[in-house]
Amino acid sequence: MKKAFSDEDLIKNLSLYYLNRHLKKKPIEKYHRKIDESSLHDREKYKKKSEILLLNSFMHHFPDVQFENFICESPDFIAKFNEKKIGIELTEVINHLEMKKDESNLNKIFRQAEILLEEEDTTKYRGVYFLEFNSTIKFDSLEDQQDIILSIYRSIKKNKPRGYVKSIRKSFHRRNVFITHEYNMNLFDELCSEKIVELIEKKNEKFPYYDTSVDECWLVIVSDMNSIASRYTFIQNKEHLKEVKSPFDKIFHLENLFGNITSIK
Template sequence: MKKVFSDEDLIKNLSLYYLNRHLKKKPMEKYHRTIDESPLHDREKYKKKAEILLLNSFMHHFPEVKFEDLTCESPDFIAKFNDKKIGIELTEVINHLEMKKVESNLNKMFRQAEILLEQEDTTKYRGVYFLGFHPNIKFERLEEQEENILNIYKSIKKGKPFGCVKSVRKSFHRRNVFITHEYNMNLFDELCSEKILELIEKKNEKFPYYDTSVDECWLVIVSDMNSIASRYTFIQDKEHLNEVKSPFHKIFHLENLCGNITSIK
């Protein structure tokens, strides 16, 4: 019986990260194996693997950081850095809350279209497909979702847009069929600094409950640039981040596409 939370989706996510040449593949694979060997429930394993992927760019800025506990909670990870025991709390800042549900529905349809294509001929259709969609796409009803899945399937088979699909771009992948959103940046797609500050305030409230055995506790706020709900082009009123007050020893904002990092505290 196939696990409800199998590694299949995560492997596909990892494949997308592999397209970014800066992925630290060896430590990432080692960390994933460690999580696999843990007694965590499959749901928690999936969550932890996804979280450690988001920290890939962070590892480039802090190559000396060595993760020691990948399966703890409050904070999410325990690491060693400069002979100190560091707790790392990871959280994602959502820039477009209204797009979160849209993205979730799209991802479900992508998985179904991938299954159809792989069942038909994995060798013929393997690759990473970046799809753009017309703005009037609908998926409230099951019939609409099924029609969208067929449109996605036909667009990839034909190699050109069909139905709700506005654009199709293909990139090489050696094993699977992977469908994701086309990455289009809006020149004025700002991330309001208030959203970051609100997130810090929420984490500040939980700080007293974190592991007290660590020497320092860092907060890493991530904008997942592979997500249409999280991406941004610039932080609005960035100077407001200098006013932050928090018990966290260090606070960073990280975007995981180019790896840009902002030290907030």
């Protein structure tokens, strides 16, 4: 993925995926160790780790894929599959662009509240807290952000919603205080197939610049269901995906919550 992440986004992705009971922990841990051993900058290491986690559902469908190069750029990874050298280009489709900024601000707010609670008593407050907020909240206002942090802090201390917090639910976590947004599915939250097609067309333009030593190049498009900006319930006009033209040998769309995968090409 070439888009820029904030540090908060990256750390949040890693934490959320480690909580996923479907996570293929052994290969993920092995791949993360290899990334840690690389010469990449710490920020790039976070990014690569996050990308590998996005591919967790993909590895359930292709358990024989063995990743060999984690630090290449075009494509994102080199792997072995059926005696072939496969380039894997990974990209995320954002369903709600207007929510992306709010989500980034929200992750920063969560981290500040986590720090307050950990500094006070990590052992007492450790756990995963799923929060839902009042609809009138403004995450981009600096003044409101301080009030939201205090609302979260007080809600967790009392284990009851306070201020901006509408509801709170706690789950076990053995190490730290971890705060995230409550997962709410909207039954009518469609992902427009045109967004996927546009993404493929953009990647098609970059295809000539990818590593030519690979036998095949695959494009994996992910809907990160741990992100409120990327969630969806169904793909609208899915039949349009069958009309896609692309130089990629295979194209897949997958979501990382239940592992559903769609073969586009």
